[in-house]
Amino acid sequence: DGGITQSPKYLFRKEGQNVTLSCEQNLNHDAMYWYRQDPGQGLRLIYYSQIVNDFQKGDIAEGYSVSREKKESFPLTVTSAQKNPTAFYLCASSAEKVQGASNQPQHFGDGTRLSIL
């Protein structure tokens, strides 16, 4: 079955620690996205990538970093610079082919819930 796999489901971060959230897709989609979901705030875009080895900052990129070395994979690192990391993190992909466009629907993984110890 094609889909998006996020791991782990739950993650705990200690003070001063960087943690990496995994996102893998087998939908052969070019575009991938990371969102943060907080209660009452909807989904906020952290980073997105439309081709391998290229990515752009979203609305709330500070304290986060990403890489896109393979089409299938788009890991997100939450760095110690992110002072309020507790949230539900969602990875998505879409078949968008046009740079900068958003005409295709996004498909989501089941998320990683990150908490501070």
Next chain:
Amino acid sequence: QKEVEQDPGPLSVPEGAIVSLNCTYSNSAFQYFMWYRQYSRKGPELLMYTYSSGNKEDGRFTAQVDKSSKYISLFIRDSQPSDSATYLCAPSGGYQKVTFGTGTKLQVIP
């Protein structure tokens, strides 16, 4: 003013009722309109994907878009307890990035 406004609910209805979920948006450049369903502790699941104004039906679900008033709706007929979830509207299009509403929480009571 938020770019996409959605009543957070919760909305409680009896099983079998017709449910109406609504969003308003301010960006007239939006051309594609999506509805997602999100169960607790899960990722959003694409329910409906429509282009421009008009209606689209899929089983018990109907999406309606009125671009002139910037108003989008999702109707659920014969609602079931399994429809209990949060529903997110998400307009997008052209070079406007997808903008998600905050979601309406629906509870269908058996």
